[in-house]
Amino acid sequence: MSHGFFLWGAYAVTFAVLALEVWFLFRRSRRAGPSRQIK
Amino acid sequence: MLAVVRSVVERDLLLALRRRSDVGTALLFFVIVASLFPLGIGAEPNQLRAIAPGVIWVAALLSSMLSLGRLFAADYADGTLEQMLLGAAPLGLVVMAKSLAHWLVSGLPLVAIAPLIALQYDLAPALYGVLALSLLLGTPVLSLIGAIGAALTLGLRGGGVLLALLVLPLYVPVLILGAGSVEMAGAGLQPDGQLLLLGAALVLAAAFSPWAIAAALRISME
């Protein structure tokens, strides 16, 4: 396996994981709905 | 102060005596787990001798963890634990005494049984002493740290497995030091460093964990 595979594998999964976290956060944000008590 | 400790220890020992099977099962578990490894890995004597300290220590960890559920469960169920929280005796002292009783019943026997397992693994007899000493110093630490986990997971569903997940990472240093001491001795070097560190761990655990256990109990019971 060329070294490029490992390099790309590392970077790609990292950004995929972080992107997933962001995506899930926005989903959770939307589900939580508008805030009711912000003064 | 000492009277409190004595009465709690005596009570817990008496209760343990009445539920001998509970105690026995954990010890039996220790033996069974240790017997599984050769069945899985193969009984090549050199290999067994090499893995013996680690296996015995891991078995001790697992056995200690299994018996932790018993530490507070019975008192929690019949309301005695609440009384202890409300009582005049300092909670830290009470939990220290309970941990001591727990260790006497679940940890100390491991120290006695370990040489038998070591025999199964053909560990050099000269190492039995170090093995026993490492377990003697290490198992109380396991009881004390484990008690924190037991207090945190009091009454929870899935408690036993959750307790394992919480407590095993914290056990790692004790495992490394304990098994390491025997391996050092096996390599012909002095195990003094590891044993002293184990002793230090014991002192630290004895000093700080009663506070943590008491805090955890208050959190779980309010």
Place this chain on the structure above:
Amino acid sequence: MNSNPTVRWFWFASPQTFFPLAGTIARWCAVGAALLALAGLYVGLVAAPTDAQQGEVYRIIFIHVPAAWMSMFIYLVMAGWAAIGLAFNTRLSFMMAQALAPTGALFTFIALWTGSLWGRPTWGTYWVWDARLTSELILLFLYLGFMALHAAIDDPRRADRASALLAIVGAVNVPIIYYSVQWWNTLHQGASVSLTRAPSMAATMLTGMLLMALAFWAYSIAAVLVRVRCIIRERE
């Protein structure tokens, strides 16, 4: 009321007042994270020279090392919020600890993943039992234990406080675990050399790592604040 220093100090301890502040900070940090990441990636992937021994693969450290730093840093911050929560009994502190855990666990995973992929071409195996990776693995267990304990308790107050105590006990143990694993690693030197021995640090490499570390830091702040806003909305 405004002149009372205690009230001032706890002004942002109320979830309501903290909410908009968190949003503002999160937005700025998100932008900052993106910019820093671009800069860091440029340095790491373009500007830094090829390594004599490891070729291009060493560029993984620009993710691996900052991720490992973040994983440990976040755990400390989490334990810090846990301690503040237990000491001052402020709901928001517990919420912050809750919000930090998933991000911390993710960075621990990233550190493990990148470490593993770095180990394969460099040392031959996907998993190397070196001190850092093994400590990271145990750190992951500590994070997961924290999240599991909180999830297992129905009563929110007990869940908050129990997991907070666990976080503190864990934090006290982390240095002990790290040093004992390091000692264990030197004893069982069988396997290779440590993964932490990156190629001798050229200045550009260090810059790249620092930039990526700052990027991860800004990202973490943004992600955690967004999450804590969600938690506030869910609970209040």
